[in-house]
Amino acid sequence: MSSHKHRILGSLFIVLIVGALGCGSILNAMMSRNLDVVAEGNRPEWLVDDAIHVVLCGTGAPLLDPNRAGPCTAVIAGGKMYLVDVGPGSTERSLEYRLPLAQLDGIFLTHFHSDHIGELGEAMTQSWLASGRDTSLDVYGPDGVTDVVDGFLQAYSRDQVYRTAHHTQQYMPKEGDHMTAHPVSPSIGEDAEVFNKDGLRVIAIRVDHEPVVPAVAYRFEYAGRSVVVSGDTDYSENLGRASHGADLLVHEVLEKKIVGTMSRAMRDRGLDRQAKLAGDVLDYHTSPQDAVRLARDADVSTLVFTHLVPPVPGMMARLVFLSELGEKGDVDVLVGKDGMHFRLDPEGGIDRDLLD
Numbered sequence: 001m002s003s004h005k006h007r008i009l010g011s012l013f014i015v016l017i018v019g020a021l022g023c024g025s026i027l028n029a030m031m032s033r034n035l036d037v038v039a040e041g042n043r044p045e046w047l048v049d050d051a052i053h054v055v056l057c058g059t060g061a062p063l064l065d066p067n068r069a070g071p072c073t074a075v076i077a078g079g080k081m082y083l084v085d086v087g088p089g090s091t092e093r094s095l096e097y098r099l100p101l102a103q104l105d106g107i108f109l110t111h112f113h114s115d116h117i118g119e120l121g122e123a124m125t126q127s128w129l130a131s132g133r134d135t136s137l138d139v140y141g142p143d144g145v146t147d148v149v150d151g152f153l154q155a156y157s158r159d160q161v162y163r164t165a166h167h168t169q170q171y172m173p174k175e176g177d178h179m180t181a182h183p184v185s186p187s188i189g190e191d192a193e194v195f196n197k198d199g200l201r202v203i204a205i206r207v208d209h210e211p212v213v214p215a216v217a218y219r220f221e222y223a224g225r226s227v228v229v230s231g232d233t234d235y236s237e238n239l240g241r242a243s244h245g246a247d248l249l250v251h252e253v254l255e256k257k258i259v260g261t262m263s264r265a266m267r268d269r270g271l272d273r274q275a276k277l278a279g280d281v282l283d284y285h286t287s288p289q290d291a292v293r294l295a296r297d298a299d300v301s302t303l304v305f306t307h308l309v310p311p312v313p314g315m316m317a318r319l320v321f322l323s324e325l326g327e328k329g330d331v332d333v334l335v336g337k338d339g340m341h342f343r344l345d346p347e348g349g350i351d352r353d354l355l356d
Contacts, residue, residue: 042098043099051343051346052222053074054227055074055076056250058070058072058089059306059337061308062113067313067314071087071116071306072086072087077200082107082220084218086107086120088118088119090119090123101127104137108140109148110231111141112148117148121156124152125159125163137176139180140202142183145182185204186206186214186216191206191219202218202219208233208234217231217236224346227249228300229250231252234286243298249302250304251304256287258320263278263282266278288321291303292325296327300331302332305334305336341353
């Protein structure tokens, strides 16, 4: 059973308890509020304004962090929603934050590490359930995306048959259970336009995540505002070039001093394999200091750290990732949290809050 259905059943269970206790007015208020959401859709106001809305659905990394889902950034513009990467737990976060999954119009994968693609099947399925769409969901990504999409379609093929058989073709059209892969092939110094529709332009940017080749970032442009999502990368001059003048840069970070110290400590204790794995990640991720340098040199307005390594709890994240950043210039630097929401108005400025 989907997490969305679990939530509905949980809400109904609470409603039944309240009704059994004779609290009719409370029961009616709860039912009315839930039905309003169903009738109007999730975040309907975001779909009709001229702003870009960006939500961090997941700011974690492969290492376990109970407070962060896997990497996922939602971009809502022009009445549609798009996801950049779909890490484990991110679909549940999207439901929790009432994001408009019924209007999901595309998924952009930066590369194919498991923590970035783990919920591709769930994003496809939950958006199909929410919308009843009768067309294929577009999935963009570097070379290899066709194999990834085909694999998820095969894994979910029986589930899809069951859902259409149960709910009927009228309500769960089998045509909507499909995904169509679109390979993108940017090169250093030459970005690739991969999407241009309804005023939204998306370009793919080659980044440096070797031996993961190719890996890409994406830049979204709408109504004069721009957002860049880095994916995984070491410091990349090419990304800096393509990020020039962006209003918002969502960039991965790894605190290399701490991870390097962890690796050496493991080796001292004879944990050679663990030390090797920890040490290996140092050369294909970006330090907070380098991310700030890139944003500053590219005249980026706001920089948000995501894909945080190592995972640290609560307020410690600010201490770990915001200390010793060096000269920031005019860049506003933030440590990302799941549920962080940014609104980029066409008239300028960035408003932010935290969704619950």
